[in-house]
Amino acid sequence: MQTLTIRDRFKLQRFTRGLGPEHGPVRLDRSRVFILPTASGLLFAGMLLVMLFGAINYNNSMAHLFTFLVGSMAMVSILHTYRNLAQLSFSVGKAPPVFAGSRAGFEILATNPGASPRYALRLHSPGQPAVTIDLKGRHTGTATLYREARQRGVLPLGRWTVSTRYPLGLFRAWAHLDLQARCLVYPHPAQQRPVPQDPAYKPHQTGDRGRGVDDFAGFRPYRPGDSPRHVFWKAAARDQALLVKQFGGDRTDEVWLDWDTLPGMDTEARLSQLCRWVLDAHRNQQAWGLRLPGIEIGIASGERHKHRCLEALARFA
Amino acid sequence: MPGPGNALNRRSQTWLLAAVGLLVLPHLPRLPWWITLLAVGVGLFKLVLLRQSYHQPPRLLLALLTVAASAGVFFSYGTLLGKQAGVALLIVMLSLKLLELRAVRDGRLLVYLGYFLVVTNFLFTQTIPIALYMFVATLVITAALSVITHSSRERPAGSHLRLATVLLAQALPIMLVLFVFFPRVAGPLWGLPRDAYAGMTGLSDSMTPGAISSLAQSEATAFRVEFFGPAPEPALRYWRGPVLWHTDGRSWSPGRIGSYSRQRPEAVQNRGQALHYAITLEGHDKPWLLALDLPVEISQRALYTVDFQWLSYRPVRERIRYEATSWLHYHTGPLDPRLRKAALQLPEHVSPRVQALAHDWRTRADSDRAVVQEALDYFHTQPFVYTLQPPLLGEDPVDDFLFGTQRGFCEHYAAAFVVLMRSAGIPARVVTGYQGGEYNPVGDYWLIRQADAHAWAEVWLPDTGWQRVDPTAAVAPERIEHALDPDLQAAGAPARFRLTETGLLVRSWRQLQFAVDSVNNHWNQWVLSYGPQRQLELLAALGFKQASWREMALTLLLLTGACLLGVALWMLVRTPAPSDPVLQAWQRFCSRLERLGVRRAPSEGPRDLARRAMAAHPEFASQVGPITELYITLRYGRPLQGSHEIQQLQQLVRRFPQRTG
Structure with missing residues (x-):
């Protein structure tokens, strides 16, 4: 894992866009996860402030106590939000080739190394609907991220974001990732x-034994992968070896x-x-x-x- | 309309309904009947909606309902502001919002309003059971918030409650730090609505017949007293409150004499012992600080008036605690002519019968003291009855009482006595306050209730100065020894007192009551009355002399940070190791391989990994091979024979080099 210099650490780019493309599985550590309150969290803070003013105005001890309780709970929830992302590792799975003009799907493998489950992980690639997954303890889950494949060639997935609002939706933790995910676009x-x-x-000189479908051309022993429709079941029923009927055209x-x-x-x-x-x-x-x-x-x-x-x-x- | 990802599912709605139900429940008894009906009705209706395939009620209907209900609140309370109308409005809105839960956003708004409702409940009552109840309600509403935020079918409902419990438990230490160290400001920050202190009971600054007897029907606590030393005998336990000089024949008031003018306490001379004690006074929205007759010193910043009252600079609106010193036997010195004049003031009309009675005593007695005695004898020998529910008095209350009904409560006796004294030319005044108190052996303090409210008289005699005279004692001496029992009073009947009960059950019951009140007392002292004053005391005790705001903020920040760090360490470091020792050994092996540069791909099996590792590091091939084979055997092979194979695996892994040497 690469270490960051102090200077890199404070680059705004890391905050808004993340690091550049990286190889291999990436584990989310402290330097990658960011946390900020959500809009709803800010509303919550405003409500806490009103509650505090009410408590002060009425000199009410219990109102103070419960305002502090709910406020402290919000603070603690920051840790839970962070923990929900921390130490997850992500790697690239399959990305089957697609034709230009359709959506390329990139399989992402998310591994939870810890024992506690992770909930409501939102994987999101820009311009595409997000995918939300839960991960049980010590499990690997998959999610497919999409990207529009406009041009033929090799399409990288590019930057995507994993984020979570667990547990109370007051804070959002996120990490920008850019793994070496490539998809071939025909x-x-x-x-x-x-x-x-x-x-x-050109008519083939020797015919095309076994390639065409027109005429019966004889038997050959069964090989794994042969279509069951071509198996000579009568012979099989007589306990003979499994044979496959071969067809061929005399011209192809x-x-x-x-x-x-x-x-x-x-x-x-x-x-x-x-x-x-x-x-x-x-x-x-x-x-x-x-x-x-x-x-x-x-x-x-x-x-x-x-x-x-x-x-x-x-x-x- | 909310998209599919933002719509509130049925599970979230059910949780919200449960949480709102829990929160609204304790408010219901305080609300007008129609709001109770509305809230319960809406809750049940929502329950039906949840069970059926559901339709949302039309928005227009909801809007109309909201407007109608707001108008209803306005007509019920005459305002939409203030704590009672405000809470009523909040509950109406919360109930109607239940019918309009569409998006996640609606649910979150409901939860936030719910937290708000938790806090408003404490404006009405702050008892321990309510606090516990509200803690549970907070737990449920937090769980509801978590359900809204991430509700998936796979999560059991209990996991949300567990999460909320963990969150709240971890929040407790931070809450304590904030409660103790968050700089307290004495409220109010701005003008409070008129009903802010509604429901505070206590003595008032005027006295009309029936004022104190209505107060005496209340079991509410007035204050609690801890004596630093032995308590005075019952006949001396008079707690001084407002002193009333001026009368118009019916009602009494402090008058212009300026109970608010300053006097130096040194004017009084002690003729006996001094008593020290601490009083925890309930908020009563009036400035007087009650203290044992005659108070000379007080720990609170307060005015000392010419008639020996301590007055706070602001109305006492929260429970406060102060220490005081009183003298039981004293001489108040000479009487100022201005005061003498005020102490002889008579209403414009005093009936001839009253004047004749006073004149008769005056001529018969040779001294002021003898006149006082004549009056007390008169009350004692004539058929006067002491009752909490006296008949109504006519045009001239004093005359009517003395010669007509002859039934009255302490204020009737005190008022009549003072009028008689003044008619006889003896300076006199009415003193209101409390008399008696109940000892709580569990907490070692005295509890004085509103039912102990009392009125007595003071006369000025040349040899002693102002002297307390209690005409009630001449009529009903038991009043001084025993408290009134508000539960036992009947109209017009003689007052019933709390006598010493003898039954075992009754005694155990009282013992329990003492214990409960003692717990409440601690709760009051340490939790409820923790305000700016207490905070300063506590900080001083902790070594913050004259704590500045900056110091306080820094302390607060450091302690909060420390608590958060503690929780963080507890949460993040505590990654439980897999319980399977085989898997554990294998994972350790994998991490050692990783340090050698061979990282296991997610899909890679042990054998493929081993092959790759051996290719990359042929020097370790002799170790990689056996470890892998043993692991495969233990994990996928035949059932375990014994633990020695596991130990062997662990040993092999332990010997495997940690890094390239």
């Missing part, structure tokens, strides 16, 4: 549009999605179009390859291949 898929049939499609589409087939468009529009084609090709269970200036991803198909292509589009500089 280009926004463009309108549907036919793929230019440049070398339209193989298509190259090429940057150069989209001349006269700007970069983002081209990427958007390529993105659409990748998605379409995947949906149609085609095999495809992607060509970008300086990047070529060979013919393949499947989920992993799709993500590889989309990532290349997202990161294209």
Whole structure:
């Protein structure tokens, strides 16, 4: 954990915006948590003042005593508010890739190292609705913070705030955090549009055993991950080994999605179009390859291949 | 409209209803019947609303109700200000607000008004039971505030009460510091509403027939006395109050003689022993400081009047405690001519029968003292009756009383006696005050009630100066020995006294009453009458001579800070270790690894962590391996065989290096 110099400690920026992006789990210690009264807390203070004046005006001992009791309780509640945040540690969980134009969700892991539960922790990313979570003692909870993904590329979560008004809502403790949370943003898929049939499609010399869905092509032993719809249950019922029916087409589409087939468009529009084609090709269970200036991803198909292509589009500089 | 996050849920509303109910309850007996009806009705209605799928009453209806109820308060009290009307208005608003709980903000406002209501209750009564009750009410309303602030289904209702208890318990030491050291200012800060001191009873500065007898029906405490030494005998326990010189035949007043003019106490000579004692006087909204007849010294800043009263510079509106010295036998010296004239003043009309009676005594007796004796004998031998509820008197009260009804309370006897004395040419005046008192053996003090209010006479005789004469004693000697019992009086009947009870039950009951009053006395002395005066005394005792505001503020700040720090240490340092020794050992191991630069990721299992640690620090591989395996066995493997494996794990972890050497 980094230590702060005196000079850093008193920077206004720390108060309003927090420290810069940090790696790894961050534990909330004294130097990170700030506390100020809420608007409602100020109203409460005003009421206490009126009560005190009343007590003095009427020379009333019990009125003094109870005014002091309620005031002291407010003071003690500061400690409870602080303790509700203190020592919590936060780290980044998953941030599944999204398409530009939607909201990117960043999973935040909040760990309560203490035995006492923490209540009403409000995680809030600017411009987005806040999430409120409770944490039992020695538990880790998750909350998802969102950010609008406007552009393709790598989207950092940026600064967000964890705050609490526990226990009485008179004070608010908060800490600004900026963890290294990154979300990959794919280009926004463009309108549907036919793929230019440049070398339209090539019939494959050996067929495509097992890739297409048209014709039955034989059995092979079951491998984990195979669809149960393709399991040859009759054989299984006869106590034979688990077999999977294989299908294949004698011809398959193989298509190259090429940057150069989209001349006269700007970069983002081209990427958007390529993105659409990748998605379409995947949906149609085609095999495809992607060509970008300086990047070529060979013919393949499947989920992993799709993500590889989309990532290349997202990161294209 | 409130958003979904700001809407008050049903649980919060239920808590608020309970808290408001608790707070309003003690006020109900003081309120006009229609407000009681309104508050209870609204509470029940809200209860029904909570049980059903609920609709809020329309806003317009609520607004109309609010206006109508405010008008009602105005017509009931004639004002909207003042403590009674103010509290009534507060309760009306609080009740109606219950029907308009929409957002969290409404709930918080209700809670704040609730705290305010707690404090207003103390303007009416400050007894120990009420204080305890209010503490509980504060607990509930604080819990309600916590429910409003963060109410989740997973939290049991009890956890909110527990939280409120913890908060209040931790606040207690700070509250004590503030109570003792917060600089006290003598109020009022500004003009108080007219009813601020309503309900204070005590002697008044005028006396009409029936004034004292109505006071004598009250069991309320007038003051308490601690004697530093033996108490005087009952016949000498006269507590001096206002002295009345001037009469118009019916009522008596201090007159122009200036009971407010100064006199040096040295004019009085002591003819016996001096008595020292301390008095705790209840607030009575009048300046006189009651003291044993005849008071010569007092610890309070006060005026000493020409007729031997001590007067405070301001009306006594809070309970105060002062010490005083009195002489039981004394000579007041020569009589100033101005005073003699005032002490012989007679109403414009004195009936011939009264004049004849006085003249008769004058001619028969050879001295003033003998005239006084004649008068006392007359009261003793004639069929006079001492009663708390005398018949009404006609145009000339003195004549009517002496020759007509012959039934009266002490003020009738004192007034008639003084008129007779003055008619006979002897300077005389009426003294009001209290007589007697009840000893409390538990607290070793004397309790003087309003029921002990009394009026007697003083005559000026050349050989003794002013001398106390109590004509009541000639009629009803028991009055001097025993207190009146307000519960036993019947109209026109002779007064009934508190005689010594003999039954065991009665005696135990009285013993209990003594104990209760003794506790109340301490409460009064140390809590309720803790004001600017007491604070100065206490600070002086603690070594703050002439404490300046700056010193006080600093002390207050330091002590409050110390209390907060104590609570903080108690709360923050006290992080209970996990009770599972295996987990504890593993956590220690993890933190040692962390210092070596291998930090466990949240999702990382022990084996992955070990693999990473061994890669990063091959030199410790021989230790990391066994620790991890043992931990996995103990935690996830077969059931425990015995504790020696746990000890082995703990030992291994202990031997694991703390940092890179």
